[in-house]
Every structure is written in structure tokens, then in C-alpha cells.
Amino acid sequence: MNESVAPRPSNWNLPNALTLLRIVLVPFFIWAFLADGGAYGPLRWVAVALFVVAIYTDKLDGDIARARGLITSFGKIADPIADKLLIGSALIMLSAVGELWWWVTILMLVREIGITLLRFVVIRYGVMAASKGGKLKTVLQTVAIFVYLLPVTPAVPWLSVVALVIMLAALAVTVVTGVDYVVKAMALRNSGRAGRTAGR
Numbered sequence: 419m420n421e422s423v424a425p426r427p428s429n430w431n432l433p434n435a436l437t438l439l440r441i442v443l444v445p446f447f448i449w450a451f452l453a454d455g456g457a458y459g460p461l462r463w464v465a466v467a468l469f470v471v472a473i474y475t476d477k478l479d480g481d482i483a484r485a486r487g488l489i490t491s492f493g494k495i496a497d498p499i500a501d502k503l504l505i506g507s508a509l510i511m512l513s514a515v516g517e518l519w520w521w522v523t524i525l526m527l528v529r530e531i532g533i534t535l536l537r538f539v540v541i542r543y544g545v546m547a548a549s550k551g552g553k554l555k556t557v558l559q560t561v562a563i564f565v566y567l568l569p570v571t572p573a574v575p576w577l578s579v580v581a582l583v584i585m586l587a588a589l590a591v592t593v594v595t596g597v598d599y600v601v602k603a604m605a606l607r608n609s610g611r612a613g614r615t616a617g618r
Contacts, residue, residue, distance in 0.1 A: 431488045436479035440500040443472045444507055451511045451567075458569035466567045472504050473560055501556070502530050508563045517566060522589055526559070529596040536603050551595040558588035 447468040454461035479497065483489045506527055512518035562585035571577045 427488045427490055431483075431486075431490070433479035433483035433486075433488050434490060434493050434496065436475040436482070437493060437496045437500050440472045440475045440479075441496070441503060443468050443475075444500075444503050447472065447504070448507055448511060451508075456515050458572065462567070462569040466564070466569070469504070469508065469564065469567060473564075476501060476504075498534070502534070505556075505559055505563065506530065508567070512563070512566055517572075518585070522585065525589060526592050529592050533596060533599050536599065539603070551591060551598060555588060555591040555595050558584055558591055562588050 447465055450461045450465035450468060454465065476497070479493070483493060509518065509523040509526055513520045513523040562581055565571055565577065565581035565584065568577070571581055
């Protein structure tokens, strides 16, 4: 008796459309942020709104994909790329206007790009799933960036302190999880090589 095989979901689905929307929103977010020119006016609020909408699409596309069984290979690749484009552009813009230290942005970007490349290097041995620490890192980065983006933050001392504390916490988790991913990648590679050797 032949077992029926469930058809693969099409790449043309709502979760992937939301992921593409997040990518499309990135240049508009950058434009609104830069067009404000540090005036903390209406365009800065537009940048905040675009960031919030983009972040919400990240949660929404994942929820829909899991609930409706619409997880695709395209989505697995495009979703993290969209996230990194959004978070990375926000960090760069904040540093470019002097609101965030460049060394913080550089450390975070090096970690994100490095781990992404590492995933591709070890993919032949297995897939490194996102860890709880990695998810916490994303949440902390998102909250910190949101507070930094608010036009009222520079004028409210305690809010500026909150933004800095959350960002430093995000940086700490970013570095720790980065090291953890490297250790896991090496272990995955070694176990994969050992398995191939044993199979010969």
C-alpha cells in the first residue's frame, strides 16, 4: 500500500509575501530615518512606525507558516535575511547619526554575518537550529532599537539610560550566543566527519 505524500507548500504564500514586504520596507525605513536629519520630527515617527510594522510581519509570517503548514525552503532562507537587513540597517543608521557607538554596531554585525556564513559552511553536516539565546538576542536588539528610535528618547534622560542598558544586554547575549554557535558548529562538523569516516 502506497502512502500518500503531502504536497510541498508553494513558495507563493502569505508568510513569504510578508517576508518580502519586510525586505521592501527596509529602504523606506532608511529613507525616513535619514530624511529626518536628526530633527526628531514627523519623519522620525514614520521611521518608528515602519520599523514596528516590519518587526510585526516577522512574528506574523512565522505564526501563519507554522499554523498552516506553509514552511518553505525559500522562507527559511529569506526570513533571516530580512531580519538581518532590518536590524542591521537600523544599527548602522543609529551609529551614522551618532546615537549609538560604532563598536557596538560592528560587533553585532560581525556576529550576525559570521554566524550566517558559518551555517552555510556546516550545512553539509546538519542544520543549526536557532537557540533560545539567539531568540532572546533578537528580542533584546529589537526592543533596544525601538527605544533608540523614539524621537522623545534624547530628551528623556531615564529613557536614554534604558535604551543603553537594553542595548548592552543585547550585545552581551549576542557575543555569548555567537561563541555558543561556533562551538556547536565545530561539534556538528566533527560528528559529521566521524560519521562519514565510520561509513567507509
